[in-house]
Amino acid sequence: MQSGFGRRIILALMPMMLLAATAIATAERFAHLDFLLERTWLKVDVARLVMDVDEETARAVAEIVERGNRSKESEEAVAARYLETRRADLSLEFKTDLSFNRFLDSAAKNSKRLVDAGLIESEVGERMVEERARRFAFLEKTGIRDGDRFEYTLRGDTVTTRYFDADDSLQTEFVGIGARAGAVLLGTYFVRGSSFFDGLMDLVFAGP
DSSP, X not given: OOOHHHHHHHHHHHHHHHHHHHHHHHHHHHHEEEEEEXXXXXXXXXXXXXXXXXXXXXXXXXXXXXXXXXXXHHHHHHHHHHHTOSEEEEEEEESSOBOHHHHHHHHHHHHHHHHHTTSSXXXXXXXXXXXXXXXXXXXXXXXXXXXXXXXXXXETTEEEEEEEOTTSOEEEEEEEEOTTHHHHHHHHHHSTTSTTHHHHHHHHTSOO
């Protein structure tokens, strides 16, 4: 049986406990993002991105969002914080067929955005496109099919990339290591100009 003193301590601590629980719940919203990319004028689903990041990143994003209204500056701050993530799991599932040439064209455009954003040098971007063409040459005949997916695991300076076909069969797996590996991976989605950027910002700033 609790003493009167014990009950008073618990009552005094309850507001802080509630604030902590609220902060955790708020941060969790930014730790898990689930976004469906559409061709807006056709209303055709293109790809679904599911991303989970570490608690530290989520809390930092929560603090940025809670400071005030959405603006270009706050969007850039949010994007920058996600780019600094050192631990993340991503799944990108295609919801439509995509030819091999369009896949490589998309890779080239993404590489240019990363170069323009200062995340990589132009020579590195060119090598990335060449490497993608080589690693995914097996898609040249079939292209990407509805249901194929990429899965990425980011741990520190290491990114593991896996590609599964629509039958859930692993087609290729490789590891990339580098100080900017995580930023390059996440820059695909969080660099302004990416097809995902505006939708992800809508998701982040949408409110609970």
